[in-house]
Amino acid sequence: MVIYREFKELKGVSSPVHWAMGMFDGLHLGHAGVIAAAVEGAARDGGIAAVLTFRTHPLARVRPESVPPAIMAVDAEKFALMEELGVKMVLTLEFSSRLASLSPEEFIKELCSSCRVAEIAVGEDWHFGRGRAGDVGTLRLLASRYGFRVTAVPPILRAGERVSSTRIREAVRAADFLQAAEMLGRPYRWKGTVLHGRQLGRLLNYPTANMKPGSGVQPPHGVYAVRAWVNGVEYGGVANLGVRPTVEGDAGELLLETHLFGQPGDIYGQKMEVEPVRFLRAEAKFPSLEELKSQLALDAAHAVEVLKRGE
Incomplete structure:
Protein backbone atom coordinates (compact mmCIF):
# COMPACT_ATOMS: atom_id res chain seq x y z
CA MET A 1 0.00 0.00 0.00
CA VAL A 163 -22.22 2.77 15.15
CA SER A 164 -20.01 5.78 15.80
CA SER A 165 -16.62 6.71 17.20
CA THR A 166 -18.41 8.57 20.00
CA ARG A 167 -20.31 5.45 21.10
CA ILE A 168 -17.11 3.40 20.99
CA ARG A 169 -15.31 5.91 23.22
CA GLU A 170 -18.21 5.77 25.67
CA ALA A 171 -18.09 1.97 25.71
CA VAL A 172 -14.33 1.89 26.35
CA ARG A 173 -14.60 4.48 29.11
CA ALA A 174 -17.32 2.33 30.70
CA ALA A 175 -15.13 -0.80 30.34
CA ASP A 176 -17.87 -2.31 28.16
CA PHE A 177 -15.48 -4.18 25.89
CA LEU A 178 -18.14 -6.42 24.34
CA GLN A 179 -20.07 -3.41 23.07
CA ALA A 180 -16.87 -1.75 21.85
CA ALA A 181 -15.88 -4.91 19.96
CA GLU A 182 -19.33 -5.20 18.36
CA MET A 183 -18.93 -1.72 16.89
CA LEU A 184 -15.23 -1.95 16.04
CA GLY A 185 -15.60 -5.35 14.42
CA ARG A 186 -12.60 -6.55 16.45
CA PRO A 187 -11.56 -6.52 20.13
CA TYR A 188 -10.27 -3.37 21.82
CA ARG A 189 -6.58 -4.00 22.59
CA TRP A 190 -3.49 -2.28 23.90
CA LYS A 191 -0.39 -2.72 21.75
CA GLY A 192 3.16 -1.80 22.60
CA THR A 193 6.71 -2.80 23.48
CA VAL A 194 7.56 -4.46 26.80
CA LEU A 195 9.62 -2.02 28.86
CA HIS A 196 12.08 -2.40 31.70
CA GLY A 197 10.49 -1.31 34.99
CA ARG A 198 11.47 -1.15 38.66
CA GLN A 199 10.91 -4.92 38.97
CA LEU A 200 8.72 -4.36 42.04
CA GLY A 201 6.28 -6.98 40.78
CA ARG A 202 9.03 -9.57 40.83
CA LEU A 203 9.75 -8.75 44.49
CA LEU A 204 6.03 -9.24 45.22
CA ASN A 205 6.05 -12.61 43.39
CA TYR A 206 3.94 -11.13 40.60
CA PRO A 207 6.37 -10.13 37.82
CA THR A 208 4.79 -7.90 35.21
CA ALA A 209 5.37 -7.05 31.58
CA ASN A 210 5.04 -3.27 31.44
CA MET A 211 4.17 -1.10 28.50
CA LYS A 212 2.78 2.34 27.74
CA PRO A 213 -0.93 2.07 26.87
CA GLY A 214 -0.76 4.79 24.23
CA SER A 215 -2.39 8.19 23.91
CA GLY A 216 -5.78 7.01 22.68
CA VAL A 217 -9.02 6.64 24.62
CA GLN A 218 -8.54 4.52 27.76
CA PRO A 219 -10.84 2.56 30.08
CA PRO A 220 -10.92 3.41 33.80
CA HIS A 221 -7.75 2.99 35.83
CA GLY A 222 -7.90 -0.34 37.57
CA VAL A 223 -7.32 -4.07 37.41
CA TYR A 224 -8.47 -6.25 34.51
CA ALA A 225 -8.61 -9.91 33.58
CA VAL A 226 -6.82 -10.00 30.24
CA ARG A 227 -5.66 -12.09 27.35
CA ALA A 228 -2.23 -11.27 25.95
CA TRP A 229 -0.09 -12.24 22.99
CA VAL A 230 3.72 -12.22 22.84
CA ASN A 231 5.66 -13.74 19.94
CA GLY A 232 2.49 -15.40 18.69
CA VAL A 233 1.81 -17.16 22.02
CA GLU A 234 -1.42 -16.44 23.92
CA TYR A 235 -1.44 -16.03 27.70
CA GLY A 236 -4.11 -15.35 30.27
CA GLY A 237 -3.25 -12.68 32.78
CA VAL A 238 -4.20 -9.90 35.14
CA ALA A 239 -3.26 -6.31 34.38
CA ASN A 240 -3.26 -2.96 36.15
CA LEU A 241 -3.84 0.21 34.15
CA GLY A 242 -2.84 3.20 36.22
CA VAL A 243 -0.19 5.20 38.02
CA ARG A 244 0.70 2.76 40.88
CA PRO A 245 -0.30 5.05 43.80
CA THR A 246 1.02 2.66 46.48
CA VAL A 247 4.60 3.12 45.28
CA GLU A 248 4.47 6.29 43.16
CA GLY A 249 1.94 8.45 45.00
CA ASP A 250 -0.14 10.51 42.60
CA ALA A 251 2.72 11.40 40.26
CA GLY A 252 3.28 8.05 38.56
CA GLU A 253 3.37 7.67 34.79
CA LEU A 254 0.41 5.90 33.22
CA LEU A 255 1.45 2.30 32.56
CA LEU A 256 -0.14 -1.02 31.78
CA GLU A 257 1.41 -3.70 34.02
CA THR A 258 0.46 -7.24 33.00
CA HIS A 259 1.16 -10.35 35.02
CA LEU A 260 1.09 -13.25 32.55
CA PHE A 261 -0.03 -16.70 33.67
CA GLY A 262 2.70 -19.08 32.47
CA GLN A 263 6.39 -18.71 31.78
CA PRO A 264 6.97 -16.23 28.94
CA GLY A 265 10.67 -15.85 29.80
CA ASP A 266 12.61 -12.70 28.98
CA ILE A 267 10.31 -10.61 26.78
CA TYR A 268 11.84 -7.15 27.29
CA GLY A 269 11.79 -5.27 24.01
CA GLN A 270 9.18 -7.62 22.49
CA LYS A 271 5.88 -6.51 21.00
CA MET A 272 2.85 -7.39 23.10
CA GLU A 273 -0.91 -7.12 22.62
CA VAL A 274 -3.22 -7.09 25.62
CA GLU A 275 -6.98 -7.50 25.38
CA PRO A 276 -9.01 -6.49 28.47
CA VAL A 277 -11.72 -9.06 29.14
CA ARG A 278 -13.34 -7.75 32.31
CA PHE A 279 -12.85 -4.89 34.76
CA LEU A 280 -12.16 -6.37 38.22
CA ARG A 281 -11.66 -3.37 40.52
CA ALA A 282 -10.55 0.24 40.58
CA GLU A 283 -6.92 1.13 41.18
CA ALA A 284 -6.27 1.70 44.90
CA LYS A 285 -3.53 2.90 47.22
CA PHE A 286 -2.61 0.33 49.89
CA PRO A 287 -1.08 1.11 53.31
CA SER A 288 1.78 -1.35 52.77
CA LEU A 289 3.40 -3.55 50.16
CA GLU A 290 2.25 -6.62 52.09
CA GLU A 291 -1.38 -5.58 51.72
CA LEU A 292 -0.78 -4.87 48.04
CA LYS A 293 0.74 -8.35 47.65
CA SER A 294 -2.30 -9.94 49.30
CA GLN A 295 -4.64 -8.06 46.98
CA LEU A 296 -2.58 -9.10 43.94
CA ALA A 297 -3.16 -12.74 44.90
CA LEU A 298 -6.92 -12.12 45.05
CA ASP A 299 -6.83 -10.28 41.72
CA ALA A 300 -4.95 -13.09 40.02
CA ALA A 301 -7.37 -15.71 41.35
CA HIS A 302 -10.33 -13.61 40.23
CA ALA A 303 -8.84 -13.21 36.75
CA VAL A 304 -8.28 -16.96 36.46
CA GLU A 305 -11.95 -17.59 37.23
CA VAL A 306 -13.13 -14.98 34.73
CA LEU A 307 -10.96 -16.45 31.97
CA LYS A 308 -12.06 -20.01 32.79
CA ARG A 309 -15.68 -18.96 32.37
CA GLY A 310 -14.79 -17.60 28.96
CA GLU A 311 -16.21 -14.16 29.63
Missing part, protein backbone atom coordinates in the same frame (compact mmCIF):
# COMPACT_ATOMS: atom_id res chain seq x y z
CA VAL A 2 1.31 3.43 -0.97
CA ILE A 3 0.94 6.39 1.39
CA TYR A 4 0.91 9.99 0.13
CA ARG A 5 0.83 13.17 2.21
CA GLU A 6 0.05 15.94 -0.29
CA PHE A 7 -2.23 16.38 -3.31
CA LYS A 8 0.75 17.05 -5.59
CA GLU A 9 2.16 13.60 -4.91
CA LEU A 10 -0.82 12.10 -6.76
CA LYS A 11 0.33 13.49 -10.11
CA GLY A 12 2.09 10.22 -10.95
CA VAL A 13 -1.04 8.12 -10.38
CA SER A 14 -2.38 7.27 -13.83
CA SER A 15 -5.19 4.84 -12.95
CA PRO A 16 -8.70 6.02 -12.04
CA VAL A 17 -9.10 6.29 -8.26
CA HIS A 18 -12.06 5.17 -6.15
CA TRP A 19 -11.82 7.25 -2.97
CA ALA A 20 -13.24 6.50 0.47
CA MET A 21 -13.22 9.75 2.45
CA GLY A 22 -13.38 10.35 6.18
CA MET A 23 -11.51 10.73 9.44
CA PHE A 24 -11.86 7.00 10.12
CA ASP A 25 -11.02 7.25 13.83
CA GLY A 26 -11.00 3.69 15.13
CA LEU A 27 -11.83 2.25 11.71
CA HIS A 28 -15.10 0.81 12.99
CA LEU A 29 -17.79 -1.13 11.08
CA GLY A 30 -19.31 2.04 9.63
CA HIS A 31 -15.94 3.15 8.31
CA ALA A 32 -15.29 -0.33 6.93
CA GLY A 33 -18.55 -0.04 4.98
CA VAL A 34 -17.42 3.19 3.32
CA ILE A 35 -14.05 1.67 2.43
CA ALA A 36 -15.75 -1.48 1.12
CA ALA A 37 -17.77 0.67 -1.30
CA ALA A 38 -14.56 2.10 -2.79
CA VAL A 39 -12.89 -1.33 -2.92
CA GLU A 40 -15.92 -2.86 -4.64
CA GLY A 41 -16.06 0.02 -7.12
CA ALA A 42 -12.41 -0.43 -8.05
CA ALA A 43 -12.87 -4.19 -8.47
CA ARG A 44 -15.98 -3.72 -10.62
CA ASP A 45 -14.88 -0.84 -12.83
CA GLY A 46 -11.10 -1.03 -12.66
CA GLY A 47 -8.79 1.38 -10.89
CA ILE A 48 -7.31 1.88 -7.45
CA ALA A 49 -9.14 1.66 -4.12
CA ALA A 50 -7.90 4.55 -1.99
CA VAL A 51 -8.59 6.39 1.26
CA LEU A 52 -8.43 10.15 1.80
CA THR A 53 -8.09 11.01 5.47
CA PHE A 54 -6.44 13.55 7.77
CA ARG A 55 -3.40 13.41 10.03
CA THR A 56 -4.93 15.92 12.43
CA HIS A 57 -8.55 16.14 13.48
CA PRO A 58 -10.36 19.06 11.76
CA LEU A 59 -11.54 20.30 15.17
CA ALA A 60 -7.91 20.94 16.13
CA ARG A 61 -7.96 23.92 13.77
CA VAL A 62 -11.14 25.57 15.11
CA ARG A 63 -11.83 24.17 18.61
CA PRO A 64 -8.73 22.32 19.84
CA GLU A 65 -10.23 21.85 23.31
CA SER A 66 -13.03 19.79 21.74
CA VAL A 67 -10.83 17.28 19.91
CA PRO A 68 -11.81 13.81 21.22
CA PRO A 69 -9.11 11.30 22.14
CA ALA A 70 -8.33 8.98 19.27
CA ILE A 71 -9.57 5.41 19.40
CA MET A 72 -6.59 4.32 17.34
CA ALA A 73 -3.75 6.76 18.03
CA VAL A 74 -1.09 5.05 15.88
CA ASP A 75 -1.44 5.69 12.15
CA ALA A 76 0.52 2.56 11.26
CA GLU A 77 -2.14 0.37 12.92
CA LYS A 78 -4.91 2.18 11.05
CA PHE A 79 -3.10 1.85 7.73
CA ALA A 80 -2.47 -1.87 8.30
CA LEU A 81 -6.20 -2.42 8.83
CA MET A 82 -7.00 -0.39 5.71
CA GLU A 83 -4.66 -2.59 3.70
CA GLU A 84 -6.42 -5.70 5.04
CA LEU A 85 -9.70 -4.23 3.75
CA GLY A 86 -8.26 -3.96 0.24
CA VAL A 87 -7.01 -0.36 0.16
CA LYS A 88 -4.07 0.17 -2.21
CA MET A 89 -3.37 3.86 -1.61
CA VAL A 90 -3.83 6.39 1.20
CA LEU A 91 -3.70 10.18 1.01
CA THR A 92 -3.31 11.48 4.57
CA LEU A 93 -3.52 15.27 4.63
CA GLU A 94 -2.52 17.77 7.28
CA PHE A 95 -5.66 19.76 8.13
CA SER A 96 -3.87 23.08 7.60
CA SER A 97 -5.36 26.57 7.64
CA ARG A 98 -5.22 26.54 3.85
CA LEU A 99 -7.12 23.26 3.63
CA ALA A 100 -9.67 24.51 6.16
CA SER A 101 -10.24 27.61 4.02
CA LEU A 102 -11.17 25.70 0.85
CA SER A 103 -14.81 25.77 -0.19
CA PRO A 104 -16.41 22.40 -1.00
CA GLU A 105 -15.87 22.95 -4.74
CA GLU A 106 -12.29 24.14 -4.28
CA PHE A 107 -11.49 21.00 -2.29
CA ILE A 108 -13.00 18.69 -4.94
CA LYS A 109 -11.40 20.66 -7.78
CA GLU A 110 -7.96 20.29 -6.20
CA LEU A 111 -8.46 16.54 -5.80
CA CYS A 112 -9.72 16.14 -9.37
CA SER A 113 -6.78 18.20 -10.66
CA SER A 114 -4.37 15.83 -8.91
CA CYS A 115 -5.68 12.47 -10.16
CA ARG A 116 -8.44 10.77 -12.18
CA VAL A 117 -11.32 10.54 -9.71
CA ALA A 118 -13.70 7.72 -10.65
CA GLU A 119 -15.71 7.56 -7.43
CA ILE A 120 -16.01 9.12 -4.00
CA ALA A 121 -17.58 7.00 -1.24
CA VAL A 122 -18.63 8.70 2.01
CA GLY A 123 -20.99 8.19 4.90
CA GLU A 124 -24.48 9.63 4.41
CA ASP A 125 -23.82 12.31 7.04
CA TRP A 126 -20.41 13.36 5.69
CA HIS A 127 -19.60 17.09 5.50
CA PHE A 128 -16.64 18.80 3.88
CA GLY A 129 -15.24 22.15 2.86
CA ARG A 130 -14.96 25.45 4.73
CA GLY A 131 -17.27 25.48 7.73
CA ARG A 132 -18.48 21.96 6.83
CA ALA A 133 -20.64 23.64 4.19
CA GLY A 134 -20.66 20.69 1.80
CA ASP A 135 -22.74 17.52 2.24
CA VAL A 136 -23.68 14.53 0.09
CA GLY A 137 -26.06 16.69 -1.96
CA THR A 138 -23.22 19.14 -2.67
CA LEU A 139 -20.97 16.25 -3.60
CA ARG A 140 -23.52 14.90 -6.11
CA LEU A 141 -23.74 18.33 -7.79
CA LEU A 142 -19.95 18.49 -8.04
CA ALA A 143 -19.84 14.90 -9.34
CA SER A 144 -21.91 15.87 -12.38
CA ARG A 145 -19.54 18.77 -13.01
CA TYR A 146 -16.26 16.92 -12.56
CA GLY A 147 -17.27 13.50 -13.86
CA PHE A 148 -17.15 11.03 -10.98
CA ARG A 149 -19.64 8.80 -9.19
CA VAL A 150 -20.82 9.31 -5.60
CA THR A 151 -21.61 6.43 -3.25
CA ALA A 152 -23.30 7.46 0.01
CA VAL A 153 -23.11 4.62 2.52
CA PRO A 154 -25.87 4.36 5.16
CA PRO A 155 -24.89 3.95 8.82
CA ILE A 156 -24.41 0.57 10.46
CA LEU A 157 -26.72 -0.07 13.42
CA ARG A 158 -26.00 -2.06 16.57
CA ALA A 159 -28.62 -2.42 19.31
CA GLY A 160 -30.80 -0.09 17.26
CA GLU A 161 -28.26 2.75 17.36
CA ARG A 162 -25.79 4.05 14.83
